[in-house]
Amino acid sequence: MFAASQVKQDPRDRGGLAQPLLIVEGLKKYFPVRGGVLNRQVATVQAVDDVSFSVRKGEVLGIVGESGCGKSTTARLLMQLITPDSGGLVFDGDPVGGPRGISISELRRQMQMVFQDSFSSLNPRMPIVDSIAYAPRMHGLSAAAARERAETLLAQVGLNPRQYSRRYPHELSGGQRQRVNIARALALEPRLVILDEAVSALDKSVEAQVLNLLRELKARLNLTYLFISHDLNVVEYISDRVLVMYLGRVVETGPVEAIYSRPRHPYTRALLASKPTLDPDRRTRHLPLTGDPPNPINPPSGCRFRTRCSFAQAICSEVIPSLLAPVDLGADAPTDHLVACHLPEAQAAFGEHDVA
Amino acid sequence: MAKLSAFDPALAAPADVLPAQPSPGYWKAVGQRLLRDKVTLAVTAILLSIIIIAIFAPVFAIQDPLAGSVMRRLKPIGTEGHWLGTDETGRDIWARLCYGARLSLIAGMTPVMISLVIGGFLGVTAGYMGGLVNTMIMRTMDVFYAFPSILLAIAICGLLGNGLSNAILALSIVFIPPMVRISETVTTQARHLDFVEAARASGTTTMQIIRYHVLSNVLGAILVYATSLISLSIILSAGLSFLGLGVTPPQPEWGLMLNSLRQAIYVQPLVAALPGACIFVTSMCFNLMSDGFRGAMDVKLNK
Amino acid sequence: MLPETDKIIEVEDLTVEFRKREGSLFAVNGVNFSLARGEVLTILGESGSGKSVTLKAMMGLLPGYAHVTGQARLNGKNILALPPAELTKVRGSEVSMIFQEPMAALDPVYTIGEQIAEAIVQHEGISKSAAMKRALELLERVSIPSAARRLKNYPHEMSGGMRQRAMIALALACSPTVLLADEPTTALDVTVQIQILLLLRQLSEELGMAVVFVTHDIGVAAEISDRIAVMYAGRFVETGTVREVMRERRHPYTAGLLASTVHGGLRGQDLETIPGAPPSLAALPPGCAFAPRCRSVQETCRSGQPPVVDFGPGTMVRCVRAVPQMAFA
Structure with missing residues (x-):
């Protein structure tokens, strides 16, 4: 859903509404695995392999996948916390790191991240107000002004500054700490916030509170979210578009309705069918998928899903499938639904693996 | 930020699960725990009195620690005018112990402070930078680790010649590698915590991150370790003096006193044991104090 | 029932x-x-x-x-x-127990087969080789592929899902x-x-x-x-x-x-939430523990424990507002 009409004009907007806020091109990161007596490189983990996507202004792009699919590595690559082997970022039309583009530190002002572990992502020795004020302070704001901003932010995320600002992280509940982390991410007034499993560790009743807060903040502050999660329900609830990753590659991307109602990739279908049903009368009867995801150290050649795919043919082991429009495009099909699968019959087989 | 409204009750976080009292803060909590720890309080008091006696030695000891007399050699404990007896040249033991505390404490604590500054700096740098810098610093330290610390100290002292400052220098060199290793370990752990990543992601400089986020989380552990090193340092420096490599006679120093009283062990065993007892008590107290600090600082931060 | x-x-x-x-x-x-x-x-x-x-x-x-x-x-x-x-x-x-983290229940220095066989030998006193045969059957029972080979694996050599299956097999070893x-x-x-x-x-x-x-x-x-x-x-x-x-x-x-x-059906709407957070067990409210977060709280909830209302065998609700069906049915 391209919610152009809902996007407010941002004074920092440079490229106009049609210019995606972030374009990711051919992002790649291989980690060496060292071992043996001489600590030589014995293998490579292909954590993120040729990942490209774009995030539109004002949308929520969900990235979903299982452990080892590279979604968290992608987040850290985008924040430049680890250096990509190759690939480039374009932020609002400006290439990042290039001579004519914006610098990495400028990018980090515009793009911030909330981590999964609410406890370890806050300095245990700092009162929370100082943790939030830290970044503005280091970027040149006076101590008093930074503190005032931190207290405004605390109020915005639903924590009364008078009561909470001098608290230490261990004196807060998990939900309260995650609110502090959100406030900290907003302290530099970013335009894009990466939420890496930001609600996954919370209790269900608290998760709903934080999701409401995130939606409210997005509307108020004109934010764009990159929402990374393994929780299919949460991604469906909050995202406008979805990116499905498997073993370091994107296997399918498209509007959330299209992905959830007509998944084309056999993996996406299996993933959705594995979701607990919430209805005791419609329990899962047949296994959507057997086995665990393969080890990313030596991923299968060609299509990485082929070892678990019931449709796999010879071509799947030889050629890496690229992201293309599905074969049987109906008239009403959205144009930005793309799938990385060679086989038309596999793409069209919707319903076969559906919940019994 | 101006467009943001103030506290909005509609989005308010859940009512608090904790009492709304202001938090005492980390160091205050550590202090409160220390006050409840009787053993640590006691050893700290002993150490403080030793330090006070050392500083105000002329007040506590009226005798001259260097003035001997052949007439008053090796008097037992309880002798009139020399309540702890005299040594083999007739010098007052109490005076020598009081003045000796100065040199012994200096020789014990200075190497630890020097190695704390140098080793701590190298260790934090190695831990935070990682990669090649880490490899270079840590492999260099490994070379020093190949020698037992006492042998290394003796070798360096032998090379530099005897004297207090050379002994201090030798011990500093000996203590740098373990100090580097401990600071590197705690820094490496802290560096991979999410809040340091978050600080990096906010685009602040390395120095700022180390100052605000890394040091506050590693300094405690490093200081505790340094305190425990003091006891070893006192023993080692006394050992060097005992071997004639540290403080030179006739200066009063516990290790040196132990050496010169050694011949009197059959004549006045109690007097001869006094310097050793001082070394033992002081180093033990430093050790127990360091244990107490470690316990008090190990506040379980997770709820 | x-x-x-x-x-x-x-x-x-x-x-x-x-x-x-x-x-x-x-x-x-x-x-x-x-x-x-x-x-x-x-x-x-x-x-x-x-x-x-x-x-x-x-x-x-x-x-x-x-x-x-x-x-x-x-x-x-x-x-x-x-x-x-x-x-x-x-x-x-x-009675056997399985845990969230199988690595906590499995011993890293023994193979899966050895651990299961050991449990069987201890409880039933049969021979080691007979126990090993039972271990193989158990791995097959929990659908571990190529079970004979897996028997010789150490826990760290298995993926998360396989480890969980191995822990279940271990828990089943003596037919609890x-x-x-x-x-x-x-x-x-x-x-x-x-x-x-x-x-x-x-x-x-x-x-x-x-x-x-x-x-x-x-x-x-x-x-x-x-x-x-x-x-x-x-x-x-x-x-x-x-x-x-x-x-x-x-x-x-x-x-x-x-x-x-x-769930996805709620897209675009605000989620309903339970206000507040679970209470600390060290400081429970005097009456119903849920009262401070409850939308339909009454005066009686805060003073005493709510009654246990029975709805038939094995079915009950601990709430003052619950009315037994029998009264209406």
């Missing part, structure tokens, strides 16, 4: 008090349930509700400062009152009549989680094993349970069949939990 004699485990008034220097608190406060052969009961609750403590108390796995009272009768004998030596015998042979499962799928990926859930369901049906399954995930509970017990602040607040609990939602906490569970 089965006759009373068919119950293989009956827990009555199970209470766990943690007594520490700082004070004491009740982590579990008078829990009752019973299970027939092949039945799966899920204890559903948030962190700190006491659901894991309940399981550990039944296994005698709590630390010394935990004071356990009440009864847990396994085939008629109260396992809470057993001397340690006898409890060790019961553990593994009559009751299996206690403490969030065994929480750390798993969704495609693996459903495999383990289906496996447990199948094992419980085929072996007639009663399963007590602890989870915080309503979706998981809906997939696996015959009956659900919703736990809040150390007490069961609602119990019933899986359908009853999920449809009737008689307790306001159950209703709130289900309403705040996120």
